Amino acid sequence: MHTNVAASPTAVPSLLQEAEILMPYLQEVRRHLHAIPELMYNLPKTGAYVKAELDKLGVPYKYPIAGSGILATIGQGEPKFALRADMDALPIQEEVDVDFKSSHPGKMHACGHDAHMTMLLGAAALLKAREADLGGTVLLLFQPAEEGGAGGKKFVEERALEGVSGIHGIHVIPFLPAGMVASRDGTIMAAADRFFVEVVGRGGHAAIPHLTIDPVVAAAAIVGALQPLVSRETSPTDAAVISVSRFNTGEGASNVIPDSVSMAGTLRALTNTHFEQLRSRITQVITGTAEVHGCKAEVRWSEQAYGATVNAPEMVGLVEGAAKQLVGASRWQRLPEPTMAAEDFSFLADAVPGAFTFLGINNETAGSVHGLHTAQFQMDEAQMPLGAALHASVALNFFAREYSSRPDRNEL
Structure with missing residues (x-):
């Protein structure tokens, strides 16, 4: 008899609780990354730190890829599902007075990419604990040069997504209430x-x-x-x-x-x-x-235009299911219209069916009220466990769907 944790209805609800237990770790990781912002493809400190954390988790990886990116893997065999986080910061002088303020003058994680990497490492920890029963392979894409350098395109050109059946990305967003998960079918970004x-x-x-x-x-x-x-x-x-x-x-x-x-x-x-x-x-x-x-x-x-980011409806369905399982229907939203901002996740979603998701972080108590790409931007760190659990849950839901659709499943 073959047991598949991904197909078990009791597996997903525990993810958020497990992720919340990881909060001290997530906070430590995010604050370290926040203090060492680096730009575009020049990510020596960022890359070294992410690789060290993957080593601690026992997650193997390929480096470098796409210039200075990292491609980690959990599980084995088919099918394959990918999770993505961007790594680069912005040429902005930070004005937020915190203990972990940027130590690199004129550079700042003002778009939440430090949190994106942290949440993906959190997801790696959750998925690694379930590796034996995944029923496939999860690829973790730590991607350089989202901010104008088209690092996502390089991942595609270097065939990192070969054989991959779907991909999910998360972006923290201050215009949604903290803890809200939102996405939409079709075009989500311009x-x-x-x-x-x-x-x-x-x-x-x-x-x-x-x-x-x-x-x-x-x-x-x-x-x-x-x-x-x-x-x-x-x-x-x-x-x-x-x-x-x-x-x-x-x-x-x-x-x-x-x-x-x-x-x-x-x-x-x-x-x-x-x-x-x-x-x-x-x-x-x-x-x-x-x-x-x-x-x-x-x-x-500019050297490389960014195409529209277009979500595949079946991938958005996985996100919706995961969000409702984790935080309930009241904290899931299908966006009524796209945003005119752009994302190089578009290259990844053009290559394989994808879903790009917004995670709300608007929280006055945490100071997380300022826009992206501003010197006053702050992250509501309390939402990082949800982001980690959401990544992991979407991947598990994907494997559960693939497992249930196999014609030979009753013979396993």
């Missing part, structure tokens, strides 16, 4: 890219503007000309955002027209097709508007 513009004219004295080719006027016209791409070229039932967020004429006196103006901004859309259309039109509008004003414009896009 496609996004960044553009950088240099508008070149001919500067001179502001008292004789007719002898100049004013790049400031041209650049200002460009800002206005971009807006109708959303208001008049995007369906009212669709969604897109074009934001010019940087406008720099350089240093100089107020009575001097500069030779050039630098601009930067972002494009976001909910479908990859619409995103590509707008991307092309932005370049056309910028260069054409500059030319109308006698200037030239050079447009550069």
Whole structure:
């Protein structure tokens, strides 16, 4: 007779209690990682610490992968299910006065990736205790360079997800109440890219503007000309955002027209097709508007755009089941609409069926009320056991589903 813990209805409810027992460990791990933030693919201290914790848990891993990532495994054989956490921090100077404040000036875990790694290590501990009865393999992806470096794409390119049947990722989010678990079928996050513009004219004295080719006027016209791409070229039932967020004429006196103006901004859309259309039109509008004003414009896009993050309904169903088992239906929410933020989990979810989940951390008592990517961001650490248990529960639910669908299960 074959016993499978994943298929047992009594296995999942105990996960949250087990995870809560791990709270001192989770807090220690998260605070250590918070103090050593590193950027993009340059993660020597972060990677060394995660590897050391995996060693303590007896979890084998491959390193490096995807530049500076870690691919750990629990269990063996088919099917395979993956859990992902991002590792990199942001170039932000932390303003939160805590004992474990960033020790790296100008760098901060302001997006919760320290908590993501911690929750995945917690899930590793829960799953390792059940390894003999998993009925498959769990892959743990500790991924570098989520913040603009497309580390998820490198995992796919290096075939880390070969043979994997599903993947789950969690992101802590301050706009949801602490302890709320939320996701949705289909698109959950937008496609996004960044553009950088240099508008070149001919500067001179502001008292004789007719002898100049004013790049400031041209650049200002460009800002206005971009807006109708959303208001008049995007369906009212669709969604897109074009934001010019940087406008720099350089240093100089107020009575001097500069030779050039630098601009930067972002494009976001909910479908990859619409995103590509707008991307092309932005370049056309910028260069054409500059030319109308006698200037030239050079447009550069970032090295790698992020596609829309699209959840597979069957994977979201696993998350919903896990959330309701762990915390009840009142703390599960199907989001009514996607967010215009972007995530490189999109590369992973394009490769295999995936579910990206938000874990609410809004808690005034914990100071967890500030937005992501801000110098005041704080994590409600009390939610980390739930994140660890949710990861583990989704994986176990996946194996239980696969086991129950096997035609030969009654013969085992």
